[in-house]
Amino acid sequence: MNSHYKQLINKHGIAVHTLVLVIMMGLFALVALFLFYKWATPSAVEATAASCAFKKIAYCTDWSANDYGKTPWDWNKKPPFGCEDFGIEKPTSAEDCKIE
Numbered sequence: 810m811n812s813h814y815k816q817l818i819n820k821h822g823i824a825v826h827t828l829v830l831v832i833m834m835g836l837f838a839l840v841a842l843f844l845f846y847k848w849a850t851p852s853a854v855e856a857t858a859a860s861c862a863f864k865k866i867a868y869c870t871d872w873s874a875n876d877y878g879k880t881p882w883d884w885n886k887k888p889p890f891g892c893e894d895f896g897i898e899k900p901t902s903a904e905d906c907k908i909e
Contacts, residue, residue, distance in 0.1 A: 854888040861892035868899070869906035877903045 854860055864887065871881035884899035892898065900906050 851888075856889035856891040856894065858895045858897075860889045861895050861897040864889060864892060865897055865900065865906075866908075872900070873903075873906065877906075 868881065868884065875881060
């Protein structure tokens with residue numbers, strides 16, 4: 810009877826440890842998913858002269874891939890916003906995309 814009692818405790822001990830391990834893995838997975846979600850979502854980009862210049866370069870690069878035909882994306886829907894305050898506006902021709 811004593812050995813049966815030890816086997817019963819061992820079985821329950823393994824089950825409890827397994828349960829704790831599964832719970833810990835689940836918590837780790839939830840934390841990892843949360844951190845990945847926070848990392849993957851775009852953050853608000855502050856409008857500065859440099860960020861607006863980069864936006865213009867990206868727009869012109871994408872637009873030149875279409876031989877300046879169809880506009881690549883909507884200028885007003887991509888951050889940073891307020892680039893007009895820095896004198897940087899949406900290019901309307903291939904001439905506006907020339908680097909000075």
